[in-house]
Amino acid sequence: MQLVIALILALIVDSDIKGKTFFRVAYYIPTVTSTVAVSVMFMFIFKTDGLLNKFLKIFGIPPYNWFSDVRLALPSIMGMAIWSSVGLYMIIFLAGLQDIPHSLYEAAWIDGANKWQQFWYVTLPLLRPTFFFNLVVSLIGTFQVFDQAYVVSGGNGGPLNATMTVVLYLYRTGFRDFKMGYACAIAFILFAIIFVLTLLQKKLFGEETQYQ
Template sequence: MFSAKTPTENESIRLKKAPKKFITNRTREKLDGWLFIAPFVISALVFLIGPLIVAFILSFKEYALLDRTSFLSAKNVGFDNYLRVFKDPIFLKSLKNTFIYSLCAVPLQLVIALLLAMVVDSKIKAKTFFRVAYYIPTLTSAVAVSLIFLFLFKVDGLFNKFISIFGIVPKNWFTEPKFALGAIVLMAVWSSVGVYMIIFLSGLQEIPQTLYEAAEIDGANKLQRFFKITLPLIKPTFFFNLVVSVIGTLQMFDQSYIISGGNGGPLDSTMTMVLYLYNKAFKESEMGYASAIAFVIFAILFTLTIIEKKIFKEEEAN
């Protein structure tokens, strides 16, 4: 007599007959993850890692931008390009200009930004208006800002008319070697201080108000509260702004290019490292030498960032 199979037996037979999965759920999850990040990986390889590798290879070669041959078959010069960088008087002048610019611009940017952040974080009316007003210059393009300052600082411009009230002789600030770089510093500070203000503001708003209230009860004045509470607690924010500001100033290009017409004048007084790199690469078509300059600039930025980080860590440890 035929005996009916139980449901459990039927299901086990079905499972045995069912085809095996070639891709497990875990493997599918991994594939989905790789598919999601594939656009970023491909774009990074094509537009970041690939060009870096090519530039590094070019830094050891003598190669012109318009050469018909491949850069791989270009003449190898070893470390000659790097040795040439430190013997090049114009590059050394651009290095000096860039560091002077950075030493002037960075403290002004950070001090003014911190003061503005404290103002808009205090109990004043129309705080939103002032935050927007201080931040708007950062949204203006470098070309527009440069044209505005060229108009303001020309001989018959508004700035000269203002200082003439105090008996100061009008000058064409952007065409005199003594003053051109200083005028660019003022322009850069005005156009970028809003970014650092917003970052400082976020750091200030993280400080608990109870600390200020307790310090006020203990008799601490505003100056003491600033140095004992505000500065120590915004140290990470200050470090971030410092690193970003130093990197930004050492990479300054657009203002100098527009103000000087691309030649770093007058008398190379506004020539910066990145502007010199650009001129060597795209005006003089020395791609190998320009690549060496680029990696020297990277080494300088990397070294300064490590030094800044070490200094801040030592201060925190103390």
């Protein structure tokens, strides 16, 4: 989801709209903001009497305690993580878009391709290496999520382990339950997964670059 949003934002700020520099900065600012500060801000927004529930009340929707509901806790953290990281992937997509020669779009336009066809047959194929790079980096980042889940759940992964992540589970196992051997095994498996993803990214990204 965050890659789709990042691509849409990159297309917007790469177009000839007014104030696109402002939008680039505005979309990127959450990326350089402290994850702890972002988590505290979203806890304020998502609490029972928070801004989100006050907005939903206008439409007659009852209030929810988003981070305390088993069904809503994980999607709420996902929304927070997407908001705080989408700017990074937007910048990478923007670099990929600006690397596409404009002459290809002119040739497609001369051949009668509309905007959608130019995007589908010119932009997307040439963005494959960039998209795959973002995909692997985002997957690695997802495996490494810790700060948001720790702050929101108070370090216990609640409610009912709904916000438990791999790194938070590793932390609890090693530094709360003092099962250091088990925690080391978790860390090793996490390292192996990230290592395989990195090798896969390097192999396929290298092949794409060589092909181009």
